[in-house]
Amino acid sequence: MNYFLPVIIAISAVALSACKSSGGPYAAGNAADQDICLDCGTPRQLVDLPQLENSLFSSNGRLFVSGQSNLYEIHRDGQDYRADTLLPDGSGCSGLTEDKGTLYALCSGSGGPTDFSGLYTMSLDDPLATPEFSYALTGMTLPNGIVATASGLYVTDGPVAVDPKIVHLVIDPTDPTRVLSQSTWLATLPDFPNGIVHTGTSLYVTHYRPGFGGQVTQVVINADGTPGAPENIAPRGIMDDLTVVGDTLIVTDWQNGSLFQIDLEGNLLQETAANIFAQPSSVIIAGPPLFDQVSILVTERYTGDGLWILD
Numbered sequence: 001m002n003y004f005l006p007v008i009i010a011i012s013a014v015a016l017s018a019c020k021s022s023g024g025p026y027a028a029g030n031a032a033d034q035d036i037c038l039d040c041g042t043p044r045q046l047v048d049l050p051q052l053e054n055s056l057f058s059s060n061g062r063l064f065v066s067g068q069s070n071l072y073e074i075h076r077d078g079q080d081y082r083a084d085t086l087l088p089d090g091s092g093c094s095g096l097t098e099d100k101g102t103l104y105a106l107c108s109g110s111g112g113p114t115d116f117s118g119l120y121t122m123s124l125d126d127p128l129a130t131p132e133f134s135y136a137l138t139g140m141t142l143p144n145g146i147v148a149t150a151s152g153l154y155v156t157d158g159p160v161a162v163d164p165k166i167v168h169l170v171i172d173p174t175d176p177t178r179v180l181s182q183s184t185w186l187a188t189l190p191d192f193p194n195g196i197v198h199t200g201t202s203l204y205v206t207h208y209r210p211g212f213g214g215q216v217t218q219v220v221i222n223a224d225g226t227p228g229a230p231e232n233i234a235p236r237g238i239m240d241d242l243t244v245v246g247d248t249l250i251v252t253d254w255q256n257g258s259l260f261q262i263d264l265e266g267n268l269l270q271e272t273a274a275n276i277f278a279q280p281s282s283v284i285i286a287g288p289p290l291f292d293q294v295s296i297l298v299t300e301r302y303t304g305d306g307l308w309i310l311d
């Protein structure tokens with residue numbers, strides 16, 4: 001019986017820390033709504049990794065980043081951080097999201113290292129779980145951003161898609177690792193979609209149109225599941241992924257190496273100085289237990305080098 005005591009204590013500790021972090025990106029985001037200051041800190045590198053694309057701070061306090069070389073979980077060692085690879089074959093990954101205790105990651109598919117059409121899933125409740133291939137997306141050029149909603153997953157096909165679109169995946173309500181169907185949800189996009197988040201009844205998507213700059217676009221999910229007319233709310237240069245913080249969005253400005261915050265109507269609230277990041281590709285809000293306080297994390301792409309904290 002002595003053998004089981006440490007196991008029970010360990011499980012209790014996990015449950016306690018999960019309770020303390022209560023809600024991860026969502027609770028941390030809501031708590032930080034009034035407290036975000038984009039011009040109060042300077043970037044500090046947490047982990048040096050090549051060509052990162054996306055990031056996720058899960059609702060039970062785990063941190064994941066994706067990049068051209070692998071999918072990583074970030075762990076804390078005292079005041080230092082390390083990245084453990086999760087895919088033994090070295091597949092690259094792009095979009096990350098979570099729902100009902102499951103991590104969803106878009107990773108390399110049959111089209112090679114820049115084809116992120118493989119949907120991988122992993123239980124977030126089991127620290128020993130590893131990502132498993134669940135579904136092969138079809139008819140897409142570059143699956144990029146992904147977000148989970150009550151009505152399923154939405155995936156952007158961009159920024160170099162032949163036919164820019166947002167794809168809808170219906171998930172089995174009894175098995176979060178099982179995709180029941182894939183359909184093209186919105187194909188009338190004039191621009192290439194990239195980052196995607198969900199709040200209220202809307203998706204917010206970053207777009208880029210070569211020669212014309214970019215836009216943050218709002219697309220309502222109608223009650224019957226169909227898309228509303230896309231509405232451009234914030235013109236900007238080349239953007240990548242974005243995150244929801246309360247009733248605001250924090251967006252990466254890839255072109256200017258910065259972050260900016262807008263309300264849900266697109267009004268600019270604040271921004272960092274330009275060029276403090278190198279091609280920022282995603283931004284998330286993280287908190288305990290990996291960080292002592294609510295923190296702004298940023299990944300960098302081609303010319304960048306890893307995961308950064310703005311403090």
Ligand SMILES: [Ca+2]
Pocket residue numbers: 053144145194195240241281
């Ligand atoms: Ca992206």
